[in-house]
Amino acid sequence: MDKPLSRRPSARPQPSVRHAKWRETLRALYVGDEPRAERFQWAVGTVDLAIIVFFIFAPVLEGRPSFLWIDYSIAVLLAVDLSARALAARSFRAWILRPTVWVDFVVLATLLAPLTFANLGFLRILRLWTLSKNDLFWRSLRRRGYREWEDVGRASINLLTCLFLITGFIYTFFAEDGSGLEGYVDALYFTVATVTTTGFGDITLPGTAGKLTAIVTMIVGISLFVRLAQALFKPYKVFFPCPKCALQRHEPDAVHCKACGHILAIPDEGAD
Structure with missing residues (x-):
């Protein structure tokens, strides 16, 4: 009786295998800490910074x-x-529920x-906030011994x-003829004057909506300034x-944890 012909293994990987390899490669590039992954992450971060610069100047470049x-x-x-x-x-599922992902979708x-969505274009600057959630920059600071500047950088x-x-927001909804806001720089000037509670009064937002906007700006601005000062x-x-x-x-010279009293062994700065 003739033996059945054995099937030769396919030289090409199955689609599911190729898909899994693609996912592993992307995961290694986006979250890995190897030199190749870090170079890729810095390249992506540099492109993101250039995009954010475009978003900042977009109101001036729209025409x-x-x-x-x-x-x-x-x-x-x-x-x-x-x-x-x-x-x-x-x-x-966990990825799609992240606030930073929803910001990117917006x-x-x-x-x-x-x-x-012309009136929502100002929301693009939130991309700067999502970029700050990337641990690449802060990890680089920690490796160079500047961990204490991480909180300052995030607050800034x-x-x-x-x-x-x-x-x-102010430029989109309040810049019109007779408002005193002649352009994007005027809106930035008003925002900084309001956030710092300087309030020169040469530019004011009209109506109840303008007053409420100024109130929210002052409250949020003061809170963020206090956080930066801290x-x-x-x-x-x-x-x-x-x-x-x-x-x-903990304090750099702490011997015991101030919360539970456990003995600590904090290495000296710069120690391997």
């Missing part, structure tokens, strides 16, 4: 013929980045339909995001999780 070309090009880049991050995520909507980015977000002037503490209670920050 130029090249604006829509740049706008749609950034939309393609952001869509590719979001798709790659979705593939790299271990749990798509930004993408304003890029794909800039005329339809939050303040800048707030300033440009409010500036875009980060700048608070006593320096090292990051060393307590093995017992997990308290993460």
Whole structure:
């Protein structure tokens, strides 16, 4: 009786195997700490910074013929980045529920339909906040021994995001003939004067909506300024999780955890 012919193993991997390899490769690039992954992450971060600069100056550039070309090009880049991050995520459900992802979807909507969502264009600056959630920059500071500047950097980015977000809102909804806001710089000037509670009074927002906007700007601005001041002037503490209670920050010369009294072994600065 003839033996059945054995099937030769296919030389080409199955689609599911290729898909899994793609996901592992993307995951290694986006969240890995190897030299190749860090180079990739810095390249992505540099592109993100350039995009944020475009978002900041977008109100000034809107009338130029090249604006829509740049706008749609950034939309393609952001869509590719979001798709790659979705593939790299271990749990798509957990990834899609992140606030930073929803911010990116809002930004993408304003890029794909800039005329339809013209009044929401100021929300694009929230991309700066999502970029600050990337641990790449802060990890680089920690490795170089500048961990104490991480809180200052985060507080500064939050303040800048707030300033440009409010500036875009004011420019979008209050810049009109006779309002005193002649352009984007005037809106930024009013925002900074309001946030710092200087209040020169040469530019005021009309109506009840204008007064409420100024009130919210002052409250949020003062809060962020206080947070930045705390980060700048608070006593320096090292990051060393307590093995017992997990308290993460301690005085550099601490011997016992101030929360539970557990004996600590905090290494000296610069120690291997």
